Amino acid sequence: MDHVISLRNVTKRFGSNTAVDDVTIDVPSGHCYAWLGPNGCGKTTLIRMMLGLARASSGQIVVRGKQVPSQGREALSRVGAIVEEPRFYPYLSGRANLEIWAAHQSADAKAAIGGALDRVGLSSRAGDKVGSYSLGMRQRLGVARALLNDPELLVLDEPTNGLDPAGLQEFRGMIRELVAEGRSVFISSHILSEVEKMADSIAIIEKGKVLASGPVEDLIRGGRQAVGVRVDDPGRGLPVLRGLPFAREVRETDVPGAYEVLVEELADDQLLATGRELFAAGIGVLELRPVRETLERRFLELTGDHAGELARAELGDVPPADDAPTGGTDR
Numbered sequence: 001m002d003h004v005i006s007l008r009n010v011t012k013r014f015g016s017n018t019a020v021d022d023v024t025i026d027v028p029s030g031h032c033y034a035w036l037g038p039n040g041c042g043k044t045t046l047i048r049m050m051l052g053l054a055r056a057s058s059g060q061i062v063v064r065g066k067q068v069p070s071q072g073r074e075a076l077s078r079v080g081a082i083v084e085e086p087r088f089y090p091y092l093s094g095r096a097n098l099e100i101w102a103a104h105q106s107a108d109a110k111a112a113i114g115g116a117l118d119r120v121g122l123s124s125r126a127g128d129k130v131g132s133y134s135l136g137m138r139q140r141l142g143v144a145r146a147l148l149n150d151p152e153l154l155v156l157d158e159p160t161n162g163l164d165p166a167g168l169q170e171f172r173g174m175i176r177e178l179v180a181e182g183r184s185v186f187i188s189s190h191i192l193s194e195v196e197k198m199a200d201s202i203a204i205i206e207k208g209k210v211l212a213s214g215p216v217e218d219l220i221r222g223g224r225q226a227v228g229v230r231v232d233d234p235g236r237g238l239p240v241l242r243g244l245p246f247a248r249e250v251r252e253t254d255v256p257g258a259y260e261v262l263v264e265e266l267a268d269d270q271l272l273a274t275g276r277e278l279f280a281a282g283i284g285v286l287e288l289r290p291v292r293e294t295l296e297r298r299f300l301e302l303t304g305d306h307a308g309e310l311a312r313a314e315l316g317d318v319p320p321a322d323d324a325p326t327g328g329t330d331r
């Protein structure tokens with residue numbers, strides 16, 4: 001398979017702090033690949049290295065078949081990027097900002113402005129000053145700018161920050177359209193639910209390390225499946241559960257009397273049989289439910305102590321983009 005980005009053992013240290021730790025991944029061409037992890041896990045640092053804005057301490061970075069940074073010019077010639085919050089002249093219109101940028105690029109970039117504004121749904125506001133734009137609109141204008149050089153690869157650092165649910169849905173549709181055109185998209189995020197429906201593949205990161213990566217469905221399928229059950233008499237219930245023919249393992253949970261009977265592949269029959277066996281043994285069933293691990297659960301498990309942060313983020317309390325420690329460097 002063709003890879004638009006290949007990283008081999010990429011590490012970045014800041015003094016004793018390892019921001020990116022021995023990362024090896026291949027990003028297939030024509031995919032949306034999400035780089036997912038809590039704030040401070042090294043997302044921006046990795047993206048800056050991929051774009052030749054920072055040097056790796058060790059490892060190899062290949063973008064579009066060329067080494068970065070040594071062949072950076074060729075590697076990055078058809079790459080559009082937003083790193084951290086995109087910056088614009090607030091007193092100029094969205095269109096004027098793109099015109100200034102395009103003037104430094106090519107005639108093709110200038111000709112692409114109208115189409116790019118359309119693409120991100122900003123045509124009707126393109127004449128308004130950027131200072132009057134919401135953060136979500138500035139993000140979209142950033143994507144428009146990144147599209148001007150007809151990129152094969154778009155690299156977007158937390159582009160969903162500041163988008164409301166409707167904006168997020170539009171954004172998702174836009175990314176899928178870009179992928180359908182054969183472009184590749186590398187997107188970082190700290191909110192799983194925002195990328196789950198957008199990405200083909202995901203890498204889950206913690207403290208600069210890749211904890212799990214692969215196609216979204218594989219990561220979900222890799223999760224556990226179980227019959228969740230709570231009984232009124234754990235002493236007698238547990239042996240019954242252990243005796244179920246499909247039980248691979250019976251796990252206790254934090255709730256007294258509640259167990260998870262892990263199975264290979266969960267089916268209704270197993271739920272029915274669990275209830276029937278317990279009932280036949282005279283054991284009261286207080287709860288019986290299917291447990292299918294979602295990617296979200298897996299993400300919470302993998303990133304454990306960041307669960308609170310994720311939950312807050314999902315309630316819409318997204319930290320402002322200028323929390324990022326690396327300062328503004330969008331291209």
Ligand SMILES: Nc1ncnc2c1ncn2[C@@H]1O[C@H](COP(=O)(O)OP(=O)(O)OP(=O)(O)O)[C@@H](O)[C@H]1O
Nearest residue numbers: 014019038039040041042043044045046324325326
């Ligand atoms: N220029 C720098 N000098 C020193 N440490 C840095 C520098 N840039 C980043 N770091 C550190 O590297 C780690 C990863 O930071 P990075 O900004 O890459 O994370 P992130 O996942 O993008 O976070 P956020 O979502 O908050 O932007 C952090 O501990 C950060 O403090």
